Amino acid sequence: MDYLPDNNSRYKEVAYWDERYKTEQCYDWLGSFSKFQHLLEKLIKKEDSILILGCGNSSMSGDLYSAGYHTITNIDYSSICISTMSAKYSSCPGMTWQQMDVRQLSFSDASFDVILEKATLDAIMVDEKTPWEVSPETACFIHQALTEISRCLKPGGLFVSITFAQPFFRKRLYAQVQYNWSIKHQSYGEGFEYFVYVMTKGEKLSPEDAALEQKLREDSKSPPSRATTVHNEDKEDFLSNIDL
Secondary structure: OOOOOOOHHHHHOHHHHHHHHOOOOOOOOOOOHHHHHHHHOOOOOOOOOEEEEOOOOOOHHHHHHHOOOOOEEEEEOOHHHHHHHHHHOOOOOOEEEEEOOOOOOOOOOOOEEEEEEEOHHHHHOOOOOOOOOOOHHHHHHHHHHHHHHHHHEEEEEEEEEEEOOOHHHHHHHHOOHHHOEEEEEEEEOOOOOEEEEEEEEOOOOOHHHHHHHHHHHHHOOOOOOOOOOOOOOOOOOHHHHOOO
Protein backbone atom coordinates (compact mmCIF):
# COMPACT_ATOMS: atom_id res chain seq x y z
CA MET A 1 0.00 0.00 0.00
CA ASP A 2 1.19 3.53 -0.77
CA TYR A 3 0.87 5.43 2.50
CA LEU A 4 1.62 8.86 1.06
CA PRO A 5 -1.43 11.15 1.30
CA ASP A 6 -2.64 13.36 -1.56
CA ASN A 7 -1.35 16.37 0.36
CA ASN A 8 0.44 16.95 3.65
CA SER A 9 -2.63 18.38 5.36
CA ARG A 10 -4.01 14.85 5.59
CA TYR A 11 -1.32 13.98 8.13
CA LYS A 12 -3.49 15.87 10.62
CA GLU A 13 -6.61 13.78 9.90
CA VAL A 14 -7.48 10.81 12.07
CA ALA A 15 -9.23 9.14 9.11
CA TYR A 16 -5.95 9.07 7.20
CA TRP A 17 -4.13 7.41 10.10
CA ASP A 18 -6.95 4.95 10.79
CA GLU A 19 -6.73 3.74 7.20
CA ARG A 20 -2.95 3.61 7.25
CA TYR A 21 -2.76 1.69 10.51
CA LYS A 22 -5.04 -1.04 9.14
CA THR A 23 -2.14 -2.37 7.06
CA GLU A 24 1.12 -0.67 8.04
CA GLN A 25 3.08 -2.69 10.58
CA CYS A 26 5.61 -0.16 11.84
CA TYR A 27 7.08 3.22 10.96
CA ASP A 28 9.55 5.27 12.97
CA TRP A 29 9.78 8.98 12.28
CA LEU A 30 13.19 10.56 12.96
CA GLY A 31 14.93 7.24 13.42
CA SER A 32 14.58 4.23 15.68
CA PHE A 33 15.09 4.15 19.45
CA SER A 34 18.71 3.02 19.06
CA LYS A 35 19.59 6.37 17.47
CA PHE A 36 18.81 8.37 20.62
CA GLN A 37 18.80 5.68 23.33
CA HIS A 38 22.10 6.99 24.73
CA LEU A 39 20.44 10.35 25.36
CA LEU A 40 17.24 9.02 26.96
CA GLU A 41 19.10 6.66 29.28
CA LYS A 42 20.75 9.69 30.89
CA LEU A 43 17.38 11.33 31.47
CA ILE A 44 14.86 8.62 32.35
CA LYS A 45 15.06 6.25 35.30
CA LYS A 46 13.85 2.67 34.93
CA GLU A 47 11.19 3.19 37.61
CA ASP A 48 9.77 6.38 36.06
CA SER A 49 6.15 6.49 34.93
CA ILE A 50 6.21 7.42 31.24
CA LEU A 51 3.50 8.81 28.95
CA ILE A 52 4.10 8.60 25.20
CA LEU A 53 2.06 11.03 23.11
CA GLY A 54 0.98 10.10 19.56
CA CYS A 55 2.58 6.67 19.89
CA GLY A 56 1.52 5.52 16.41
CA ASN A 57 2.91 2.15 15.33
CA SER A 58 6.47 3.13 16.23
CA SER A 59 8.69 0.50 17.81
CA MET A 60 9.81 3.04 20.44
CA SER A 61 7.41 1.87 23.16
CA GLY A 62 8.44 -1.74 22.72
CA ASP A 63 12.11 -0.82 22.61
CA LEU A 64 11.78 1.22 25.81
CA TYR A 65 10.08 -1.74 27.46
CA SER A 66 12.84 -4.10 26.33
CA ALA A 67 15.39 -1.64 27.74
CA GLY A 68 13.81 -1.99 31.19
CA TYR A 69 11.20 0.79 31.32
CA HIS A 70 8.07 -1.06 32.38
CA THR A 71 5.60 1.68 33.37
CA ILE A 72 4.55 3.09 30.01
CA THR A 73 1.21 4.63 29.02
CA ASN A 74 0.70 5.16 25.29
CA ILE A 75 -1.91 7.40 23.69
CA ASP A 76 -2.92 8.09 20.12
CA TYR A 77 -6.05 9.58 18.59
CA SER A 78 -6.44 6.65 16.19
CA SER A 79 -8.56 3.86 17.65
CA ILE A 80 -7.18 1.48 15.01
CA CYS A 81 -3.65 2.20 16.18
CA ILE A 82 -4.49 1.70 19.85
CA SER A 83 -6.32 -1.56 19.20
CA THR A 84 -3.49 -2.96 17.07
CA MET A 85 -0.67 -1.92 19.38
CA SER A 86 -2.51 -3.08 22.50
CA ALA A 87 -2.82 -6.54 20.98
CA LYS A 88 0.79 -6.54 19.78
CA TYR A 89 2.14 -5.80 23.26
CA SER A 90 -0.46 -7.66 25.31
CA SER A 91 2.29 -9.72 26.94
CA CYS A 92 3.96 -6.63 28.45
CA PRO A 93 2.71 -5.98 32.01
CA GLY A 94 2.73 -2.29 32.83
CA MET A 95 2.31 -1.21 29.20
CA THR A 96 -1.11 0.39 28.56
CA TRP A 97 -2.77 1.93 25.51
CA GLN A 98 -5.55 4.55 25.35
CA GLN A 99 -7.23 6.53 22.60
CA MET A 100 -6.86 10.20 23.51
CA ASP A 101 -6.34 13.71 22.14
CA VAL A 102 -3.11 15.43 23.29
CA ARG A 103 -5.15 18.59 23.90
CA GLN A 104 -7.46 16.85 26.39
CA LEU A 105 -5.52 14.40 28.50
CA SER A 106 -7.78 12.51 30.88
CA PHE A 107 -5.06 11.99 33.50
CA SER A 108 -4.94 13.66 36.91
CA ASP A 109 -2.55 16.51 37.63
CA ALA A 110 1.05 15.44 38.26
CA SER A 111 0.54 11.89 36.97
CA PHE A 112 3.83 11.23 35.17
CA ASP A 113 7.57 11.48 35.73
CA VAL A 114 8.21 11.70 31.99
CA ILE A 115 6.08 12.70 29.01
CA LEU A 116 7.65 11.85 25.67
CA GLU A 117 6.76 12.73 22.10
CA LYS A 118 8.56 11.98 18.83
CA ALA A 119 7.44 13.96 15.75
CA THR A 120 3.86 14.22 17.03
CA LEU A 121 3.98 18.01 17.31
CA ASP A 122 5.88 18.18 14.01
CA ALA A 123 2.99 16.45 12.25
CA ILE A 124 0.53 18.93 13.74
CA MET A 125 2.49 21.76 12.12
CA VAL A 126 2.85 20.16 8.70
CA ASP A 127 0.75 22.82 6.95
CA GLU A 128 2.74 25.79 8.23
CA LYS A 129 4.38 27.76 5.43
CA THR A 130 7.02 29.53 7.48
CA PRO A 131 8.63 28.89 10.88
CA TRP A 132 8.53 32.60 11.67
CA GLU A 133 4.77 32.81 12.18
CA VAL A 134 2.68 29.80 13.14
CA SER A 135 -0.98 30.14 12.18
CA PRO A 136 -3.42 31.05 15.01
CA GLU A 137 -5.14 27.67 14.66
CA THR A 138 -1.91 25.71 15.00
CA ALA A 139 -0.62 27.99 17.76
CA CYS A 140 -3.81 27.33 19.73
CA PHE A 141 -3.50 23.56 19.19
CA ILE A 142 0.13 23.53 20.36
CA HIS A 143 -0.64 25.74 23.36
CA GLN A 144 -3.49 23.45 24.45
CA ALA A 145 -1.21 20.41 24.15
CA LEU A 146 1.69 22.01 26.05
CA THR A 147 -0.64 23.22 28.79
CA GLU A 148 -1.96 19.69 29.27
CA ILE A 149 1.54 18.23 29.21
CA SER A 150 2.70 20.64 31.91
CA ARG A 151 -0.37 19.89 34.02
CA CYS A 152 0.23 16.14 33.91
CA LEU A 153 3.92 16.31 34.82
CA LYS A 154 5.02 15.73 38.39
CA PRO A 155 7.20 18.42 40.02
CA GLY A 156 10.67 17.85 38.61
CA GLY A 157 9.21 15.74 35.81
CA LEU A 158 10.49 15.88 32.24
CA PHE A 159 8.79 16.64 28.95
CA VAL A 160 11.02 15.16 26.24
CA SER A 161 10.32 16.33 22.69
CA ILE A 162 12.15 14.64 19.81
CA THR A 163 11.95 16.62 16.59
CA PHE A 164 13.73 17.84 13.46
CA ALA A 165 13.01 21.45 14.51
CA GLN A 166 16.03 23.63 15.20
CA PRO A 167 16.25 25.47 18.56
CA PHE A 168 15.87 28.88 16.94
CA PHE A 169 12.34 27.93 15.88
CA ARG A 170 11.14 25.32 18.39
CA LYS A 171 12.09 27.36 21.45
CA ARG A 172 9.67 29.99 20.21
CA LEU A 173 6.89 27.58 21.19
CA TYR A 174 8.34 26.03 24.34
CA ALA A 175 9.85 29.10 26.07
CA GLN A 176 6.84 30.37 28.00
CA VAL A 177 6.76 31.05 31.74
CA GLN A 178 3.19 29.77 32.00
CA TYR A 179 4.33 26.19 31.29
CA ASN A 180 6.54 26.35 34.40
CA TRP A 181 9.56 24.57 32.95
CA SER A 182 13.14 25.09 31.89
CA ILE A 183 14.47 24.09 28.46
CA LYS A 184 17.62 22.27 27.41
CA HIS A 185 18.42 20.48 24.18
CA GLN A 186 20.77 17.96 22.59
CA SER A 187 21.01 16.52 19.09
CA TYR A 188 21.64 13.23 17.29
CA GLY A 189 21.77 11.85 13.78
CA GLU A 190 24.04 11.68 10.78
CA GLY A 191 23.14 13.46 7.56
CA PHE A 192 19.98 14.92 9.10
CA GLU A 193 20.37 16.41 12.57
CA TYR A 194 17.50 15.82 14.97
CA PHE A 195 16.93 17.44 18.34
CA VAL A 196 15.93 16.25 21.80
CA TYR A 197 14.39 19.03 23.92
CA VAL A 198 14.12 18.44 27.64
CA MET A 199 11.72 20.59 29.66
CA THR A 200 12.00 20.21 33.46
CA LYS A 201 8.79 21.01 35.37
CA GLY A 202 9.22 23.52 38.17
CA GLU A 203 12.48 25.00 36.95
CA LYS A 204 12.64 28.58 35.68
CA LEU A 205 13.48 29.52 32.13
CA SER A 206 17.09 30.53 31.68
CA PRO A 207 17.67 34.29 31.33
CA GLU A 208 18.25 33.71 27.62
CA ASP A 209 14.94 31.86 27.15
CA ALA A 210 13.04 34.35 29.30
CA ALA A 211 14.41 37.15 27.12
CA LEU A 212 13.33 35.21 24.03
CA GLU A 213 9.77 34.98 25.34
CA GLN A 214 9.71 38.70 26.06
CA LYS A 215 11.08 39.56 22.63
CA LEU A 216 8.53 37.34 20.90
CA ARG A 217 5.74 39.09 22.76
CA GLU A 218 7.06 42.46 21.66
CA ASP A 219 7.59 41.37 18.05
CA SER A 220 4.42 39.29 17.68
CA LYS A 221 2.77 41.79 15.36
CA SER A 222 5.78 42.25 13.09
CA PRO A 223 7.56 38.95 12.33
CA PRO A 224 10.73 39.13 10.24
CA SER A 225 10.37 38.56 6.53
CA ARG A 226 11.94 35.44 5.12
CA ALA A 227 11.64 33.44 1.92
CA THR A 228 9.71 30.26 2.52
CA THR A 229 11.00 26.84 1.58
CA VAL A 230 9.34 24.87 -1.21
CA HIS A 231 8.44 21.53 0.31
CA ASN A 232 8.53 18.22 -1.49
CA GLU A 233 5.21 16.55 -0.73
CA ASP A 234 5.99 13.40 -2.70
CA LYS A 235 8.21 11.81 -0.06
CA GLU A 236 7.41 10.34 3.33
CA ASP A 237 10.38 12.22 4.81
CA PHE A 238 8.51 15.53 4.54
CA LEU A 239 9.24 16.13 8.21
CA SER A 240 12.92 16.49 7.34
CA ASN A 241 12.17 19.06 4.66
CA ILE A 242 10.08 21.48 6.70
CA ASP A 243 12.10 24.08 8.56
CA LEU A 244 9.90 24.47 11.61
